Amino acid sequence: xxxxxxxxxxxxxxxxxxxxxxxxxxxxxxxxxxxxxxxxxxxxxxxxxxxxxxxxxxxxxxxxxxxxxxxxxxxxxxxxxxxxxxxxxxxxxxxxxxxxxxxxxxxxxxxxxxxxxxxxxxxxxxxxxxxxxxxxxxxxxxxxxxxxxxxxxxxxxxxxxxxxxxxxxxxxxxxxxxxxxxxxxxxxxxxxxxxxxxxxxxxxxxxxxxxxxxxxxxxxxxxxxxxxxxxxxxxxxxxxxxxxxxxxxxxxxxxxxxxxxxxxxxxxxxxxxxxxxxxxxxxxxxxxxxxxxxxxxxxxxxxxxx
Amino acid sequence: xxxxxxxxxxxxxxxxxxxxxxxxxxxxxxxxxxxxxxxxxxxxxxxxxxxxxxxxxxxxxxxxxxxxxxxxxxxxxxxxxxxxxxxxxxxxxxxxxxxxxxxxxxxxxxxxxxxxxxxxxxxxxxxxxxxxxxxxxxxxxxxxxxxxxxxxxxxxxxxxxxxxxxxxxxxxxxxxxxxxxxxxxxxxxxxxxxxxxxxxxxxxxxxxxxxxxxxxxxxxxxxxxxxxxxxxxxxxxxxxxxxxxxxxxxxxxxxxxxxxxxxxxxxxxxxxxxxxxxxxxxxxxxxxxxxxx
Ligand SMILES: Cc1cc2nc3c(=O)[nH]c(=O)nc-3n(C[C@H](O)[C@H](O)[C@H](O)COP(=O)(O)O)c2cc1C
Ligand code: FES
Numbered sequence: 001x002x003x004x005x006x007x008x009x010x011x012x013x014x015x016x017x018x019x020x021x022x023x024x025x026x027x028x029x030x031x032x033x034x035x036x037x038x039x040x041x042x043x044x045x046x047x048x049x050x051x052x053x054x055x056x057x058x059x060x061x062x063x064x065x066x067x068x069x070x071x072x073x074x075x076x077x078x079x080x081x082x083x084x085x086x087x088x089x090x091x092x093x094x095x096x097x098x099x100x101x102x103x104x105x106x107x108x109x110x111x112x113x114x115x116x117x118x119x120x121x122x123x124x125x126x127x128x129x130x131x132x133x134x135x136x137x138x139x140x141x142x143x144x145x146x147x148x149x150x151x152x153x154x155x156x157x158x159x160x161x162x163x164x165x166x167x168x169x170x171x172x173x174x175x176x177x178x179x180x181x182x183x184x185x186x187x188x189x190x191x192x193x194x195x196x197x198x199x200x201x202x203x204x205x206x207x208x209x210x211x212x213x214x215x216x217x218x219x220x221x222x223x224x225x226x227x228x229x230x231x232x233x234x235x236x237x238x239x240x241x242x243x244x245x246x247x248x249x250x251x252x253x254x255x256x257x258x259x260x261x262x263x264x265x266x267x268x269x270x271x272x273x274x275x276x277x278x279x280x281x282x283x284x285x286x287x288x289x290x291x292x293x294x295x296x297x298x299x300x301x302x303x304x305x306x
Numbered sequence: 307x308x309x310x311x312x313x314x315x316x317x318x319x320x321x322x323x324x325x326x327x328x329x330x331x332x333x334x335x336x337x338x339x340x341x342x343x344x345x346x347x348x349x350x351x352x353x354x355x356x357x358x359x360x361x362x363x364x365x366x367x368x369x370x371x372x373x374x375x376x377x378x379x380x381x382x383x384x385x386x387x388x389x390x391x392x393x394x395x396x397x398x399x400x401x402x403x404x405x406x407x408x409x410x411x412x413x414x415x416x417x418x419x420x421x422x423x424x425x426x427x428x429x430x431x432x433x434x435x436x437x438x439x440x441x442x443x444x445x446x447x448x449x450x451x452x453x454x455x456x457x458x459x460x461x462x463x464x465x466x467x468x469x470x471x472x473x474x475x476x477x478x479x480x481x482x483x484x485x486x487x488x489x490x491x492x493x494x495x496x497x498x499x500x501x502x503x504x505x506x507x508x509x510x511x512x513x514x515x516x517x518x519x520x521x522x523x524x525x526x527x528x529x530x531x532x533x534x535x536x537x538x539x540x541x542x543x544x545x546x547x548x549x550x551x552x553x554x555x556x557x558x559x560x561x562x563x564x565x566x567x568x569x570x571x572x573x574x575x576x577x578x579x580x581x582x583x584x585x586x587x588x589x590x591x592x593x594x595x596x597x598x599x
Contacts, residue, residue, distance in 0.1 A: 012566060012567075013561065013565055013566055014565045015564055015565045015566070015567070018310070018312065018313075019561070019563050019564040019565040019586075020561075020563055020565055021310065021312070021313045021314075022312050022313065022314070022315050022316045022563050022564065022586070023314075023316045023317070023318065023405070023563060024314040024315075024316065024317045024318075025317075025318065037567070045572075045579065045580075045581050046567060046570065046581055049557060049558075049570070049571070050557070050558045051558070051567070051568045051569070051570065052558050052559065052560040052566065052568030052569070053558060054361075054363040054389075059363060059560060061560065061566070061568060063566065063567050063568060066567045066570065066581055080309070240362070260560075262561065262565070263362075263363060263364065263560045263561050263562075263566070264356075264362035264363065264364070265318075265362075265403070266318060266405065266561075266563065267318055
């Protein structure tokens with residue numbers, strides 16, 4: 001699957017595709033793909049307030065996968081999207097392996113361009129990150145989705161686990177076509193006057209620039225694992241500028257995800273694209289692909305850490 | 307037919323600060339040059355603004371006044387956290403990024419020409435915008451504005467020359483701007499400010515409603531913005547008098563354009579509960595759907 005630009009709008013940040021088009025100057029032509037909000041079999045109301053809260057260089061969210069259910073998304077929302085503007089990717093969630101299968105079946109029979117399996121949502125009681133932090137469970141979910149569809153499958157990995165590269169390999173073996181690295185990290189904020197968590201769900205997922213160094217390392221770790229399999233990665237986590245995006249490409253990502261940065265500046269994609277083009281010209285490169293995984297590591301040093 | 311009427315309804319504008327004044331109770335009034343937003347805004351609209359270049363996450367703030375001709379928008383805000391603290395330091399000439407206007411505005415109805423506007427604290431601004439809008443676009447309407455505050459009002463109060471039935475003796479303080487526009491206003495507080503009603507906005511509103519005859523009362527619609535407990539009391543008052551009532555809500559926001567579902571409130575509908583986004587499904591909602599009755 002090819003994208004018009006390496007930019008991908010991230011799930012949960014852009015609703016079901018049309019929301020940001022409210023903003024004058026925003027265009028789907030700026031991005032290669034748009035990931036829709038996490039979708040489950042049944043409609044979900046999501047978590048109680050507050051659901052979002054700013055933290056240093058980022059934010060916490062615990063939306064709780066509010067969505068109208070896969071059937072509604074396919075029957076009522078997809079027909080309103082203009083697939084000539086960009087590619088649209090469904091984002092699947094479930095409390096059971098069976099639910100992932102059912103949702104994947106529903107999207108298989110739709111115009112959606114690809115399926116992203118979210119096994120890394122930290123904000124729901126069942127499923128989500130419980131699957132994502134266990135490589136065998138992750139592989140199980142990928143396997144059943146693979147049976148459900150021939151459309152491209154992207155598996156979104158959790159950073160809240162010990163060995164993300166091992167998990168990535170198990171997902172590749174189970175049949176994923178691509179990987180998304182990383183979802184949010186779990187975190188908390190406390191209202192010291194009330195002595196309660198600020199977030200209604202008590203804990204939430206941390207996103208934004210605060211997680212960028214973590215996301216970059218995880219992307220590189222997964223890239224080294226994926227390289228022989230030629231499985232592409234959508235790198236994400238805290239990208240707000242062209243330079244951030246270029247770092248992820250160098251680390252091994254084939255595409256770069258933009259989420260929280262949209263909240264800062266809804267028109268950020270145009271400037272990221274322009275910055276990438278400028279960089280390619282300055283380095284006399286003709287294509288982004290020449291950049292992917294071009295990281296040259298320092299010689300392993302024997303010096304102790306710290 | 308335009309199948310995507312929502313598109314291009316919100317603009318990003320770099321807005322220079324034209325004026326910025328501090329008032330008692332950590333309140334500030336800021337006026338910004340934002341001609342496109344000034345053109346498009348309606349009472350109830352808000353903007354999502356960047357308080358400081360180094361604090362990229364925006365803050366939602368409701369619009370108090372606009373001048374479409376001169377191209378400015380004005381806001382009243384209270385310093386409550388890090389963002390508003392940084393905002394309070396912005397100087398004349400500095401530029402802020404505004405995203406707006408956002409949201410479903412208040413709706414006036416021709417058959418209800420006696421709008422009762424109730425604003426509390428930082429919920430005052432949309433009521434001022436509403437009063438201005440009524441003055442300019444509904445000259446036949448007879449609005450009454452009731453405002454409550456537990457910190458000094460962010461304007462010099464003055465005795466009103468507009469007589470009102472049902473208002474207790476001595477409750478004469480009003481907002482000069484509204485008085486100049488010929489719009490009746492009265493103030494309430496528990497802080498015993500001179501000329502203000504000593505009690506809740508809803509008690510003052512009830513006193514006024516009680517003196518209207520049934521045909522006049524049928525012409526009333528209530529519009530309100532303020533802290534949640536006040537809005538709940540306003541909704542109860544509306545139910546008591548069987549009046550329609552629109553309230554403007556607040557919630558923490560991330561995107562403010564409907565993308566993240568971070569700002570939802572539970573709305574009761576005949577089909578069951580729905581989670582609605584305050585940013586684009588609101589901020590104005592039917593009070594009965596928010597608070598029941
Ligand atoms: C408000 C919000 C909602 C999100 N919802 C989802 C979701 O439904 N499914 C999902 O896979 N990821 C979800 N994410 C994670 C993002 O897609 C992305 O992976 C993460 O935020 C890191 O990127 P960023 O730092 O650029 O935002 C959400 C993130 C945010 C901030
Ligand atoms: S703040 Fe994102 S949907 Fe309202």
